[in-house]
Amino acid sequence: MTDRYSRQIRFRPIGQDGQDQLAERCVVIIGLGALGTASAEQLVRAGVGQVTLIDRDYVEWSNLQRQQLYTERDARERLPKAVAAKQRLCEVNSTVTIEAIVEDVTATNIERLVAQADLIMDATDNFAIRMLINDVAAKREIPWIYGACVASYGMTYTVLPKETPCLHCLLNHLPQQQDTCDTRGIISPAVQLVASHQVTETLKLLTGAKAALRRTLLSFDLWTNQQSQIDVTSLKQAACPSCGDAAVYPYLNGTPLQFVTLCGRDTVQVRGEGKRDLVRLENEIRARGMKSQRNPYLLMFETEQHRIVAFADGRILIHGEADPEQAKQTYATYFK
């Protein structure tokens, strides 16, 4: 056991001191797709004391190409990603305290979810959730690390409260998302490189090596061999609604939508009204003469047009539907 971290401790900038500090820290990882599983594995192997894993989704076959913690069995059983990731990570390093949370991160619950975080690792897949992370991180003064990739392109940026420009300073508003991994694909090396940058910045921050931080907005394209770094310090806005002197945290204080089309997925997510009794739902579905599949976290059934997944936390995914209005009707049919 004492040998576990010997190579990392021998790395001078970390050393025994840094290793001891890592053991005292908590990282909250939001999103457990490709980026989240890559950074979770590195952080757990590195011996960060507490790692909290949050994801709202379950493992599917198309995840296995790049989401490194999942197996065919996880996909067959449709295990929630947080649960499957925790199982694997506990095998990797049983000395780390790992918490798995199967929840949709919203304005309502995010402050509770990040309460213990020394750092928030962004491994999400859309701008709306990142703006929410950005708000809560500014409010609670927690550093967070943006990471994203699509195709062979990746980018990352480290946001330090009261120090660097925040995401809202850089973007001004919530952009429409155009490229997604579902429309343009993704290769695993792009994921790994973004995650490596994110984890390295995390190791620096958690061991107090702030002088070593990169301090730039970074992007690269592994296929076209381009890379770029920009010092964005000058973009910090004193009047920023998220990090400025009179911040109002607009995304944290906004009302969440009830029916949201998941970008590029031909899926509408319905945020439910609290926890759902899956056994009762299963009985109702069977009473309609339909088949369903249930595990402790979710229940899945298929209609003629849709595959519907109901989670124990109350959320519903309607696959095969991109129109929120249509989704409302489908929802009303089975859940009202």
Add this chain to the structure above:
Amino acid sequence: MQTTRGGEYMQIRLNGKDYPLAEQTKTLHDLIQQLNIDEEVVIIEQNHQIIDRSRYMDTNVQSGDVVEIVHFVGGG
């Protein structure tokens, strides 16, 4: 693609690589159009100076410019 303006070969340094400028690429706005990047998610540095998003239309691109472009993506 050989591109010239007034007989001069036009080329910028874009994200660390030489990049030939097309005849019709006159401004930063033209450049990001050509690169097929969404203007609202882009940060551009031209000759070590960040250019405000509202000024892409009237900021010219000159041969020899060093341009860095980072655009935000959402996937992960």
